[in-house]
Amino acid sequence: MTQPYDVAIVGAGDVGAALARELARFELRIVLLEAGRDVGAGTSKANTAILHTGFDAKPGTLEARLVARGHDLLLAYADEVGIPVERTGALLVAWSAEERARLPEIAANAAANGYERVRELGPEELYAREPRLGPGAAGALEVPDEHIVCPFTPPLAFATQAVLAGVELRRSEAVTGLARERDGWRVATAGGELRSRWIVNCAGLRSDELHRLAGMEGFTVTPRRGELIVFDKLSRGLVDHVILPVPTAKTKGVLVAPTVFGNLLLGPTAVDIEDKGDTAVTREGIEYLLAQGRRILPELVGFEVTATYAGLRAATEHGDYRIGADGERRYAWAGGIRSTGLTAAMAIAEHLRDALGAAGLPLRELPGGLPPVRMPNIGEAGPHPYADAERIAADPEYGRVVCFCERVTRGEIRDALRSPVPPADLDGLRRRTRALMGRCQGFFCGAELASLLGSER
Amino acid sequence: MSVRLSADVAIVGGGPAGLAAAARLARAGAGRVVVIEREREPGGIPRHARHQGFGLRDLHRLMSGPRYARRHAELAIAAGAEILAETQATGWAGDALELTGPGGRAALEARAVVLASGCRERPRAARLVPGSRPAGVMTTGTLQQLVYLHGARPGRRAVIAGAEHVSFSALLTLAHGGASAVAMVTEHPRHQSFALAAAAASLRFRVRLLTRTAIAGIRGRDRVEAVELRDLDSGATRALACDLVVFTADWIPDHELAALAGAALDPGTRGPAVDAELRTTRPGLFAAGNVVQGAEPADAAALAGRHAAAGVLRYLEAGGWPEAIPIEVADPLAWISPNLVAAGARQAPPRGRFLVRARRFVAAPRIEVAQTGRVLWSGRLRRLGPGRSSALPAGWAARVEPGGGPVSVAVAGGRPGPLRR
Numbered sequence: 001m002t003q004p005y006d007v008a009i010v011g012a013g014d015v016g017a018a019l020a021r022e023l024a025r026f027e028l029r030i031v032l033l034e035a036g037r038d039v040g041a042g043t044s045k046a047n048t049a050i051l052h053t054g055f056d057a058k059p060g061t062l063e064a065r066l067v068a069r070g071h072d073l074l075l076a077y078a079d080e081v082g083i084p085v086e087r088t089g090a091l092l093v094a095w096s097a098e099e100r101a102r103l104p105e106i107a108a109n110a111a112a113n114g115y116e117r118v119r120e121l122g123p124e125e126l127y128a129r130e131p132r133l134g135p136g137a138a139g140a141l142e143v144p145d146e147h148i149v150c151p152f153t154p155p156l157a158f159a160t161q162a163v164l165a166g167v168e169l170r171r172s173e174a175v176t177g178l179a180r181e182r183d184g185w186r187v188a189t190a191g192g193e194l195r196s197r198w199i200v201n202c203a204g205l206r207s208d209e210l211h212r213l214a215g216m217e218g219f220t221v222t223p224r225r226g227e228l229i230v231f232d233k234l235s236r237g238l239v240d241h242v243i244l245p246v247p248t249a250k251t252k253g254v255l256v257a258p259t260v261f262g263n264l265l266l267g268p269t270a271v272d273i274e275d276k277g278d279t280a281v282t283r284e285g286i287e288y289l290l291a292q293g294r295r296i297l298p299e300l301v302g303f304e305v306t307a308t309y310a311g312l313r314a315a316t317e318h319g320d321y322r323i324g325a326d327g328e329r330r331y332a333w334a335g336g337i338r339s340t341g342l343t344a345a346m347a348i349a350e351h352l353r354d355a356l357g358a359a360g361l362p363l364r365e366l367p368g369g370l371p372p373v374r375m376p377n378i379g380e381a382g383p384h385p386y387a388d389a390e391r392i393a394a395d396p397e398y399g400r401v402v403c404f405c406e407r408v409t410r411g412e413i414r415d416a417l418r419s420p421v422p423p424a425d426l427d428g429l430r431r432r433t434r435a436l437m438g439r440c441q442g443f444f445c446g447a448e449l450a451s452l453l454g455s456e457r
Numbered sequence: 458m459s460v461r462l463s464a465d466v467a468i469v470g471g472g473p474a475g476l477a478a479a480a481r482l483a484r485a486g487a488g489r490v491v492v493i494e495r496e497r498e499p500g501g502i503p504r505h506a507r508h509q510g511f512g513l514r515d516l517h518r519l520m521s522g523p524r525y526a527r528r529h530a531e532l533a534i535a536a537g538a539e540i541l542a543e544t545q546a547t548g549w550a551g552d553a554l555e556l557t558g559p560g561g562r563a564a565l566e567a568r569a570v571v572l573a574s575g576c577r578e579r580p581r582a583a584r585l586v587p588g589s590r591p592a593g594v595m596t597t598g599t600l601q602q603l604v605y606l607h608g609a610r611p612g613r614r615a616v617i618a619g620a621e622h623v624s625f626s627a628l629l630t631l632a633h634g635g636a637s638a639v640a641m642v643t644e645h646p647r648h649q650s651f652a653l654a655a656a657a658a659s660l661r662f663r664v665r666l667l668t669r670t671a672i673a674g675i676r677g678r679d680r681v682e683a684v685e686l687r688d689l690d691s692g693a694t695r696a697l698a699c700d701l702v703v704f705t706a707d708w709i710p711d712h713e714l715a716a717l718a719g720a721a722l723d724p725g726t727r728g729p730a731v732d733a734e735l736r737t738t739r740p741g742l743f744a745a746g747n748v749v750q751g752a753e754p755a756d757a758a759a760l761a762g763r764h765a766a767a768g769v770l771r772y773l774e775a776g777g778w779p780e781a782i783p784i785e786v787a788d789p790l791a792w793i794s795p796n797l798v799a800a801g802a803r804q805a806p807p808r809g810r811f812l813v814r815a816r817r818f819v820a821a822p823r824i825e826v827a828q829t830g831r832v833l834w835s836g837r838l839r840r841l842g843p844g845r846s847s848a849l850p851a852g853w854a855a856r857v858e859p860g861g862g863p864v865s866v867a868v869a870g871g872r873p874g875p876l877r878r
Contacts, residue, residue, distance in 0.1 A: 230582075234716055277678060280589040304709065304727075307582045309590065386547060387555075389459050389562040396559035401545045404495055407557070439713075441580035446595065447602035447609070 005031045005168075007361070008187055008196035010175050010210055012036075013044035014345040015334050016202030017158035022349035023356075024165035027364040031196065032159070032167055033189060035174035035206070037424040038431075040155030043204050044342065045431060046279065046311025048228065048268060049151040049259055050242060051075065051085060052343040055110035055118060055143050056252070061320040062351075064113050067340045070347035071145070074154065077346060081161070083153045084260040084379025090146035090242035091121070091130065093137050093296075099246040100138040106246070107141060117144050132238050134298050146242055150260045150379055151342060152431035156421060157375045158345075163420045164371040171424060175203075178213045184330055198361055200352065201333035205276045205314045214331050219322045221335070223276050223312040226268025227285035229293070232439050233262045233380075235303035243296060254292040256300065261406075261434060262380030263306060266293045272315075279310045306439050313338045323351060327359030376412060378434040385409050402452070403445045405438025413452055429453055459555070459562040464491040466769055467554055467567035468538075469546045469714060472501020473755045474746025475573030476529040477515065477762035478769070479538035485770055490538040491565065493556060495545040499533075500526025501575060503755050505601040508629045514756040515763075523605075525755065548717055552741070569769045572715055572729065572737075572744040573762060576751030578623070579707040581675070586704075588675035588685070597627040597705045604634035612701030616684050617641040617664075618672050619705035620648035621844040622754065625658050627703050638664045639699055644671050644689060646818065646874065649844025675702060706844065708751020718742055723783075725792025726750040732781050732797040733806040733854060734768035735761065740778035743769055750794040750812065753846065757808070764807040782828075782857060787867040789815045791843070800859035805851045812846035813838075813866065818874025825869035826853050829862035835869060842874060 009016050012034035020032040036042050054067035078085045094100040103120050110118045119142045126140045163169050177188035184197035203210045208221040245253030251270045259265050269285045293300045316336035325332035334348055357363045385391050385398035386407040392399035397411035416432040423429040430436045435449055465488030468475045475492055483490045503511055506522035513519055544558035553564040578596040593612055603609040615636045617624050620643035631638050641664050648655045658664055673694055674685035683696045710728030720737040723730040729737040729744045737744050745765035746758035781797035794812045822841040826834040834853035841847050
């Protein structure tokens with residue numbers, strides 16, 4: 001068997017990829033193991049794509065602290081590497097007098113989390129800012145820093161930077177067994193066996209199973225399914241902000257949010273299920289969402305639907321993240337990372353780094369810092385090759401549109417296929433280029449893209 | 458820097474409608490006629506419908522789809538039209554079309570623009586079909602490109618959702634691609650294609666037609682494993698094993714450029730609203746073929762393209778863009794096309810008829826056309842239903858009063874079609 005790794009990170013979702021990037025700054029031999037076919041292809045790819053402030057988190061929790069910190073870290077990182085973000089802000093709308101009466105309490109909760117910028121609006125100001133909302137709104141709370149972010153680029157950017165810094169990424173390598181050795185672990189995977197001094201569990205929905213494989217107890221993941229509907233880009237003009245509901249004790253409720261791809265999103269539902277692979281959408285879920293959409297933004301449901309999907313939140317029996325490190329075992333974990341994981345990922349990585357350091361992982365910083373990375377812009381705003389005469393003149397492949405709905409060119413497909421972390425399938429190509437994400441869902445370009453993907457491999 | 462181009466007529470889309478319009482305009486001396494085609498080859502959907510059955514109504518002989526597509530391109534080029542292939546009109550810069558192609562970025566100004574961008578089948582998501590999202594779910598458009606343009610074998614056991622003309626076309630494609638169709642499923646009480654096509658299909662391919670049946674879900678993790686079928690009369694559900702689901706028909710016009718131009722969309726067809734001369738509500742912008750309503754056969758689209766060319770020629774000659782009155786339809790009618798009546802209308806619609814479709818079958822339908830209570834025409838149609846258009850005579854349009862309020866078309870008599878085959 002080969003030399004042991006210093007750290008094996010299990011799970012290349014938002015959290016695992018962010019940790020790989022964070023630890024790549026140090027003199028460590030790192031392997032990033034992903035059970036699925038791609039980085040960010042599990043629960044990280046299906047969320048509401050909101051950059052949370054944490055205004056509504058439970059004060060004093062680790063989640064509240066890491067979401068607030070992660071918000072600022074991700075916003076700065078987005079600027080650095082080119083992750084699409086739109087600074088929309090959110091309006092938390094009260095649909096009754098009772099809900100309106102709860103707004104001060106929500107504002108006080110935000111203040112307890114250190115977030116002081118919420119402001120209450122009356123119905124006149126609300127309808128002046130969002131005239132197409134359904135009738136009956138009694139007021140709103142403005143949350144000016146609750147933004148929208150690309151859900152696909154962050155884990156790809158983390159992983160790309162990590163790989164360029166020397167992290168070994170292995171995909172389709174589920175961990176099937178862990179055995180303790182004198183100075184670390186023997187790890188059985190779908191692809192064979194490896195040794196590592198430290199194991200870090202970032203396994204998302206399966207983090208509880210890995211936790212038990214490592215000989216630990218303490219949390220159980222119960223997937224909570226959230227179904228969402230994506231509406232045609234022609235609907236984008238209906239709202240300018242993320243429209244949030246007043247949360248109840250049971251659920252955060254259904255929101256309407258713009259996406260950085262130029263669509264509107266309606267969802268999510270929240271149903272606890274048993275099967276960690278069951279991302280099916282249901283008739284009941286869709287009907288429920290359409291009824292909510294009709295009430296919140298009546299014109300929305302008249303637009304064409306572009307996509308429906310379901311994501312699974314890695315919820316546990318605890319009301320907070322479960323993060324820790326055990327120096328004696330040389331094992332660290334991040335479990336119960338729910339829908340806030342995208343926002344919090346970089347702060348969770350920092351927190352894990354410090355926990356690992358305190359537990360005895362030697363952290364000797366490498367000179368020179370991380371290699372710079374620039375991700376392709378797949379957001380609606382910002383420059384695109386198809387509209388850039390100079391880029392097309394330099395390389396005509398940027399003038400050959402292959403995905404007509406989203407105006408993705410052959411040049412961009414080629415670049416994605418040759419990138420440091422290339423896609424393994426059409427879904428991976430979609431998340432890197434937004435090809436196939438448009439209203440035709442492949443009617444015009446699906447066969448051509450399958451052929452390009454096949455010819456490059 | 459983007460290049461500035463100009464033309465007398467710009468045509469967006471080089472399928473049968475766009476190419477037929479281009480050929481007619483170029484031959485009639487309309488000046489510089491430019492067809493913008495985003496695929497590498499012109500010809501549109503017939504390029505990848507490799508079976509026979511194209512061209513009867515416009516070219517007066519039967520040929521295969523690819524042959525028909527090539528013939529239309531040859532005719533347009535021979536007439537003097539220019540085809541800019543591999544070039545997409547991505548939007549508008551004022552009145553100019555923004556173009557992207559391997560040669561660069563350009564803004565094309567034209568005295569008249571014809572939208573002939575066609576239509577597409579609603580994908581599974583837009584039909585709100587529940588279940589998982591495995592590989593092996595596609596539209597006929599994707600299926601035909603996979604099989605005919607890329608030589609792929611997309612699956613072994615297919616379920617076809619829909620039972621219109623295109624669904625039978627999908628059946629032929631599946632056979633060519635080595636797959637057998639285990640069922641064709643429609644929510645209607647019968648198929649909506651020609652009786653002969655359906656009879657031939659059931660004999661040759663032994664496909665089962667399941668009427669009054671909905672696809673209630675899709676199962677399978679990585680690859681489709683089964684569809685759940687629901688009987689719409691009894692409510693009973695059952696699973697049918699398959700590894701491919703082809704969603705056919707349920708057309709939606711590719712209306713993006715019309716919407717971006719600010720042209721009104723018709724609520725029924727969801728294409729740009731047009732009058733008998735195929736004028737949209739935006740001056741200088743015409744629309745022809747299946748971008749107006751999805752979907753007529755290719756030869757009907759080509760005839761609509763020729764019809765639009767006649768309107769464009771009159772416009773280039775005389776100018777003017779009259780106000781138009783909308784034609785509204787009431788349930789069970791789904792849409793009418795054309796769906797505007799221009800003030801002082803003298804021209805008949807393409808092929809001298811309005812096309813109407815209904816959401817369900819109506820036997821012996823009596824139709825009434827009225828303007829604010831004044832009956833303009835009433836009479837019986839031979840048939841009326843979903844999936845296939847019926848022809849409504851057009852003479853009444855001349856009796857519409859300009860400024861007299863909207864025109865309504867309704868089913869005034871008839872009885873429900875057969876509940877079972």
